[in-house]
Amino acid sequence: MPSLASLAVALLGLLPAITALPSNAHLGPRQSRLRNARAIYFLTNNEDNAVIAAELGPDGLLTGRASSSLTGGLGGSGIDAATNLPAAPDSLFSQSAITVLGNLLLLVNPGSNTLTSFTISPTSPLSLTPLQTPLALPGSFPVTVAASRRHGLVCVGTTGSLAGVTCTRVDPATRLLSRFDTLRAFASPLNQTDPPRGPANTVSQVLFDDAEDRLLVTVKGDPGVEGRNGFVAAYEVVGGVVAREPVWTTSPEGTKVLFGAAAVPGGAGEVVVTDASFGAVVIGRDGGVKGGVRAEVDGQVATCWAAVSRVSGTAWVTDVGRNRLVEVGVAGEDGAKVLGVIDLSGGSNNTGLVDLATTGDFVYMLSPGDDKAGSGPAVSVVSIKTRELVQHVEVAAVGADGSAMGMALAF
Numbered sequence: 433m434p435s436l437a438s439l440a441v442a443l444l445g446l447l448p449a450i451t452a453l454p455s456n457a458h459l460g461p462r463q464s465r466l467r468n469a470r471a472i473y474f475l476t477n478n479e480d481n482a483v484i485a486a487e488l489g490p491d492g493l494l495t496g497r498a499s500s501s502l503t504g505g506l507g508g509s510g511i512d513a514a515t516n517l518p519a520a521p522d523s524l525f526s527q528s529a530i531t532v533l534g535n536l537l538l539l540v541n542p543g544s545n546t547l548t549s550f551t552i553s554p555t556s557p558l559s560l561t562p563l564q565t566p567l568a569l570p571g572s573f574p575v576t577v578a579a580s581r582r583h584g585l586v587c588v589g590t591t592g593s594l595a596g597v598t599c600t601r602v603d604p605a606t607r608l609l610s611r612f613d614t615l616r617a618f619a620s621p622l623n624q625t626d627p628p629r630g631p632a633n634t635v636s637q638v639l640f641d642d643a644e645d646r647l648l649v650t651v652k653g654d655p656g657v658e659g660r661n662g663f664v665a666a667y668e669v670v671g672g673v674v675a676r677e678p679v680w681t682t683s684p685e686g687t688k689v690l691f692g693a694a695a696v697p698g699g700a701g702e703v704v705v706t707d708a709s710f711g712a713v714v715i716g717r718d719g720g721v722k723g724g725v726r727a728e729v730d731g732q733v734a735t736c737w738a739a740v741s742r743v744s745g746t747a748w749v750t751d752v753g754r755n756r757l758v759e760v761g762v763a764g765e766d767g768a769k770v771l772g773v774i775d776l777s778g779g780s781n782n783t784g785l786v787d788l789a790t791t792g793d794f795v796y797m798l799s800p801g802d803d804k805a806g807s808g809p810a811v812s813v814v815s816i817k818t819r820e821l822v823q824h825v826e827v828a829a830v831g832a833d834g835s836a837m838g839m840a841l842a843f
C-alpha cells in the first residue's frame with residue numbers, strides 16, 4: 433500500500449492530467465458498471481463549495497492527481513440536534529449530493545439553494561467546465577440529486593423549511609438544464625428549518641429505480657418519537673415527466689430511519705434502503721419490505737449509505753460510526769441478508785464512512801474524518817475480488833474537511 437504521506441503530497445501538487453482517455457462526450461448507452469472508472473468526485477461542502485476530482489489509473493486506484501473546482505454556490509451543514517453544532521461528519525444527512533449523467537457532473541449547493549452542472553472533459557476527468565450559472569431551486573437546503581439517462585431528467589431533494597422534490601430536463605442537444613419545476617411537497621410535512629436540524633426528520637436521498645421509470649425519495653423518521661417512522665415515496669415517470677403526486681408513500685414495516693439507497697439491478701423496481709437504526713432492507717415495487725426481513729448489522733452505529741455492485745451482485749453499505757464495509761445480499765427471493773464485514777482498521781484510522789460508489793472490482797468510500805477524534809478526511813478503496821482495503825488516501829491537502837459529502841464516478 434502506498435504511503436499516506438507520499439500520496440497526500442502528490443494530491444497537493446494538483447498536477448494536470450495528461451493521459452488521453454476514451455471519450456464519453458455524449459450520453460450514450462447506459463454504463464454497465466462492470467469496468468473501471470476514470471475519476472471519483474466528491475464535494476467539500478465548505479462555505480465556497482467545491483468539487484474535488486481525483487483521477488483513477490487503469491488499475492482502478494487513485495493516481496494521486498486531483499483537482500478542486502469551485503461550484504459557484506455555497507455549501508452548508510445541517511445542525512446536529514444532539515449537540516446544536518454544525519453536523520460533521522455527515523454534514524448533509526444525505527446520500528448522493530453529487531451525481532454523474534454521461535459527461536455532466538451535477539451537484540447541490542445546500543447553502544445557496546442551487547444546483548451546479550459541469551461538463552467533464554472527455555480527455556481529462558479532472559477538468560470541469562461550468563455549463564451554465566447555478567440553477568435556482570424552488571426548495572431550500574438541497575442535499576441529494578438523481579439523474580435519469582433514459583429520460584434526460586434531473587431531480588433534487590430539499591430538506592430545509594421548503595422540503596420536497598423538484599425536477600428538470602436536460603436538453604439533449606445543448607446539455608443545458610431547464611428551470612426546475614414546482615416543488616412536490618410531502619403529504620406529511622417535516623416542519624424543518626434552514627439549515628435543518630437532524631439527522632431525524634430529514635430527506636435522505638432521491639434515486640431512480642433500475643428501469644428508470646420511477647423516482648423514489650427516502651425520508652428519515654425520528655427514533656426518539658413514538659410512531660414517527662420515516663417513509664419512502666415513489667413517483668412514476670409518465671411521458672418523460674415525473675408525476676406531481678407519488679403512486680404511494682409508505683412507512684415500511686419495521687423501518688424507522690430510512691437513509692441512503694441504491695437500485696437493485698434486474699428491472700423489478702426494487703431498491704435496497706439502509707436504515708440507520710439497524711441496517712438495510714429491500715423495498716419492492718409495491719413499497720413493501722421484501723421477504724418481510726430486515727438485514728440487521730451486528731455492532732452497527734448508523735448504517736446510512738448503500739451502493740450495488742454489478743460485479744458482486746450484492747449491496748455494500750457504510751456506517752458513519754464504524755470503520756468497515758458491510759456486504760448485504762439483495763438478489764434472492766428472501767430479501768436483504770448480511771453476508772460479510774470488511775474491517776478497514778488495519779490500513780486506516782477512519783472514524784466511519786459516508787458516501788460510496790462502486791464499479792468494476794472496486795468500492796470507493798469517503799471518510800470525512802472527525803477533528804475531535806484526530807482523524808482527517810480520506811478516501812478508502814476496497815477490492816471486491818480480495819475483499820480487502822487496497823488503498824487509503826488522505827485528502828485534506830486538496831481542501832476537504834469534515835463537511836465533505838458525496839461520491840460519484842466518471843467513465
Ligand SMILES: *[C@@H]1O[C@H](CO)[C@@H](O)[C@H](O)[C@H]1NC(C)=O
Nearest residue numbers: 620621622623624633654660
Ligand atoms: C409537523 O407539524 C404538523 C402540524 O403541527 C404535525 O402534525 C406533524 O406531526 C409535524 N411533523 C413533524 C415531523 O414534526
Ligand SMILES: *[C@@H]1O[C@H](CO)[C@@H](O)[C@H](O)[C@H]1NC(C)=O
Nearest residue numbers: 436777778779780781782824
Ligand atoms: C492510526 O493511528 C495510530 C495512532 O495514532 C498510528 O500509530 C497508526 O499509524 C495509524 N494508522 C494508519 C493506517 O494511519
